[in-house]
Amino acid sequence: MTTTPVFAATDPVGLPPVRSILQKDEECAKPSKTVAEAKPWTRSAMDLGRSWRLSQGAGVLVAVVDTGVDQSAPALAGRVDAVGDAAKDCVGHGSFAAGLIAAAPRPGTGVVGIAPQARVLAVRGTDAKGYTSGGSLAGAIRTAADRGAKVIYVGRASVDERRALTEAVAYAMERDALVVAPAAPDIAPEDSESGQSDPTARPYFPAFVPQVLSVVDYGPGGGRPESAPDAFAPDLAAPGDSVVSVGPGGEGHFIGSGSSLAAASVAGAAALVRAHDPKLTAAQTADRLEHSAYPSDVPRLDLYAALSAVGGGSGPAAAGETGEDARVRLPESASPAPRNRALVIAAGSIGFLLLVAAAMVVVPRGRRRSWRVAGR
Missing domain, CATH: 1.20.1070 (Rhopdopsin 7-helix transmembrane proteins)
Structure with a gap:
């Protein structure tokens, strides 16, 4: 196992890229042999140091609807429950997204998830090689809601089964689960046969459903990929380019880019907000994240602002305040x-x-x- 202190996309040492889909005859992703030592750019971009003083996501279950999540990944060990065979992740994308959301700190690396104390529910939304359909995603969303997830991350964007996906989102909202999804598929040449890299601007689901937090990505320089399509106005932009996370098996790290990974960042942020203020509903959590965002062409996630907003909750540590007692109080005379x-x-x-x-x-x-x- 080697280590490297840097992990930008242009780094000559490099980390293996995470894939979103594999060809039918392709072998499963192999564990990375490289550990990224330094703190990623996303930690400062999201002001995680200050945000973690307010919340680390304890008590919140985040569903990862994707290619599965490897339960043996050391940074996720002991905090991943799986539905069916979702504990196996041949592709690696689901494990990578779960790491962005909830990876725990590990010795020798600065890579850590946004909500390192949250729990993960792995729900397969694809087949073993990453191929999916709107119907598969809809069923997975319903399953995640039934299992008690408070945040449901969907790692794919679909153009079919729109009604099924719309109804699945409504089902989740009725059970107080917030759905977060990429506004468009990730652009990846190696995925061309899957249809996942179609750059055509069109409404993608479930992101197009009004109750879903739709997300696009930006990178270390603040810009978005020129090839990213805009089919509609996304709700939020979040770090999603040149991001680093864990993969299936071992301590090594991978690198990736795309709106699906930005959506994972927002899912982690939602877990922090819901842990900090358990009284917020799914809709109120989405509203908090949107209205506290930094103004831009697409509002940019401002995690600390969402956590420290006036009227923000006191979290589990201040239990006992309910109803009107939980409102902002003026100091005594x-x-x-x-x-x-x-x-x-x-x-x-x-x-x-x-x-x-x-x-x-x-x-x-x-x-x-x-x-x-x-x-x-």
Whole structure:
């Protein structure tokens, strides 16, 4: 196993790229042999240091609807539940997304998930090689909602089974689960046969459903890929290009880019907000993330602003406040004694200054008059 302190997409050392789909006769993704030591650019871009003081996602279950999640990945060990065979991840994309959302800190690396204390529910939304359909995604969303997920990350964008996907989102919202999805498929030449790299601007589902948080990506320089299609106005932009995360098997890391990975960033952010303020509904969580975003052509996720917004929750640590007690409170009225002392001191100071000013006028006049009374 080798280590590298950098992991930009142009780094000559490089990390293996994560794939979103494999050809039918292609072998499963092999574990990465390279560990990224340094902190990724996303940690500062999302202000995770300050955000983690408020929330780390404890108590929130995030469903990853994708290619599966490898339960043996060390950074996810002990926190992944799987539906059916979703504990196996031949492609690696689901494990990568789960790592972006919830990977725990590990010795020797600065790579960590946005919500490192959240739990993950792996729900397969594709076949073993990553091929999917709208019907498969719709069924997986319903399953995730039934299993109690409060945030449902969908790693794919589909153009078929729109009604099924719309109804699945409504089903999830009725169960207070927030669905987060990429606004368009990732652009990847190796995925051309799958239809996942179609750059045509069109409505993609489930992102096009109004109740879904639709997400596009940006990179370390702040820009979005020129090839990224805009079929409609996405809700948020988030870090998704040249991002680093775990993969199936071992301690090594992969690198990837795309709106699906930006959606994973937003899913992690939603987990932090829901853990920080458990009283927020799925719709209110989406509203909080959108309205606290940094203004831009597509509003940019501002995680710390979402967590520290006025009216934000106190999280589990401040249990006991319910109903009206949980609202923002004004401080108790202070004792008047310090204020009265301040007024006395201020009045004395003003009086002294007036005496000095008067002396400066009266004394010179008195000397000129030899201290005689005027008119004598």
